[in-house]
Amino acid sequence: MEQFAAVKRSKDGQPVRYLIVDDSVFARKNLARMIESFGGQVAAEAGDGLTAISEFERTHPDIVLMDITMPQMEGIEAAEKIVQAHPDARVVMVSSVGYQENIVAALQRGARHFVQKPVKPEVLYEVIKYVLGEDGVVATAANTGA
């Protein structure tokens, strides 16, 4: 997989920590590989919305990558509950169901962005940088000490 310039947390220079939520093990592994290529770290994984909420409380990740169609609790509802409890939470919806109605519902209920599957690494990378804003910094040879 293509390697990207690492995106770090600007406050402490540490890797950005992610919670990956998807009922597909394959999709979680695929996203984990992309995150590693961005210099990030997987804080936790969850296979449904309910587990996502408890894993968010446990790990307090910098970014949540959240699928929509999942058993028990769907992603949009889980995103809403996380954002209600933690208004600063950054939730990015990652789903193959990318019609306008779904995207609008997700954004209205607290998601920061939407990425359609199949996920292109270069698209997710740009979304991550955008969602982090000033809280993220792209490591260069100068600031990594290389």
Place this chain on the structure above:
Amino acid sequence: MKMELIQPFINAADAVLSQGLQGATKVGHLAMDEAGYRRKGVAGMVELSGDIEGRIIVDLDPQTAVRVASHLAGSQLPESDTLIRETIFELANQVVGNAISALNDQGFHFRVHPPMLVTAAEGDKTSEDVEALMICFETSLGNVFMNVALRYNKRRMSDHATAGR
């Protein structure tokens, strides 16, 4: 079954397979599946409900499933690995998700259900009401079969028509 229902699924499968397998795909064979569904290997089914209801099955023979899953996972997987099944589920999910995104833009509303493993060797015969279409996509890693059986939900469609008056 009307082609306007099928075409978004063909386009979505073509796009998902081309991108995922990083190569061109070709629609090799397309036929009505009148005798009833016969599983070829590792098969994942996604059900739809709403204005259009039915199911889509993505089906690969075992060797092709291993090749496709290994390619997408970035490492060689053994035939017994559960990740192979998961990969086929995710492929089915992505095809359906992309197709219904296009259909939703035409005004159809759906609910997509999580993928399920198809374990039966054969499925029900199709009927006049629910016809099934089998489409074969030729890829560099082998053939990927998609079986689409959908019908309009007449009650829902008439509700929409009434509401639109």
